[in-house]
Amino acid sequence: MSGFLIFGAVILALALFAISVYNKFVRNRNLVKDAWSNIDVALKRRYDLIPNLVETVKGYASHEKETLDAVIKARNQAMSVPPDDVNGKIKAENIFQNALKSLFALSEAYPDLKANVNFLDLQGKLNEMEENLERSRRYYNGTVRENNTYGESFPGMLLAGMFNYQHFDYFEVEEAARENVKVDFS
Template sequence: MTFLLIFLGIILFLVVFIVGIFNRFAKNRNLVKDAWSNIDVALKRRYDLIPNLVETVKGYAKHEKSTLEDVIKARNSAMQVPSDDINAKIKAENQLQQSLRSIFALGEAYPDLKANTNFLDLQEKLNLIEENLERSRRYYNGSVRENNTYGESIPGALFAGMFNYQHFNFFEAEEAARSNVKVDFS
C-alpha cells in the first residue's frame, strides 16, 4: 500500500510538473503575441501617416521621385506581410525605417520643406509614433528574451518540441538603419 501511494505521488508530481512547463510555454508565447500587437498598432498608425508625408514632400522635392517611390514601395511591402509572421514583419519594418530616414534627409536638404508647417506636423506625429514604437519594441524584446531563454534552457528545451515552442527574433534596427543617410544632389 505504501508503495502504491509513493508511486501515485510520483505520477502526480510529474503531471503537475509537465502541466507547469506547458503553461509556461503558453504564457511566454502569449506575452510575445501581446507585445507584438502593441507594435502592430503603432506600425499601422505609421502606415497611415506615410502617404501624407510623401505627398507633402512631393511638392518640394519633385526630382526626388525615386526616393519617394522607395518609401511607398517599402510601406506597401511591409503592409503585405501578415501580422502573425513576426520575423518577416520585423525584416520588412527595418527596410521601411531605412527608407523613412531618407525622407527626413530630404527635409534637411530643402529649407522650404523643413519650414512647411504640414511637414513639421507630420514629422512630429511620426516622431510620437516612433517613440511609442520604441517603448513597445523594448517590451516585445523583453518578452522574446523570456520566451527564447525558457525554450532553450532546461527543462523547457526537453519539452520544446512536444509543446510547439516557437523561437522569435528580436526587433532590432538593422546595421544599415544605424548609419547616417547620405543625400547627394550633384
C-alpha cells in the same frame, strides 16, 4: 501498498511538473503575441501617416520621384506581410525604416520643405510614433527574451518539442538604419 502510493506520488509530481511547464510556455507565447500587437498598432498608425508625408514632400521635391517611390514601395511591402508572420514583419520593417530615412534626408536639401508647417507637423507626429514604437519594441524584445530563454534552458527544453515551443526573433534595428544618412548635393 506503499510502493503503489510512491509510484502514484511520482506520477502526480511528474504530471504537475509537465502542467507547470506547459502553462509557462502558453504564458510566454501569449505575452509575446500581446507585445507584438502593440507594435502592430504602432506600425499601422505610422503606415497611415506616410502617404501624407510623401504628398507634402512631393510638392517641394517633385524630381525626387525615385526616393518617394521607394518609400511607398517599402511601406506597401511592410503592410502586405501577414500579421502572424512576426519574423517577416521585422525584416520588412527594417527595409521600410531605411527608406524612410532617405525621405527625411531630402528635407535637408529643401529649406522650404524643412520650414513647411505641414511637414513639421507630420514629422513631429512621426517622431512621436517612433518613440512609442521604440517603447513597444523594448517591451516586445523583453517578452521574446523570456520566452526564448525558457524554451532553450532547463526545464523548458525537456518538453519544448512536445508542447510546440515557438522561438521568436527580436525586433532590432539593423545597423544600416542606425547610421546617419549622408546627404551630398554637390
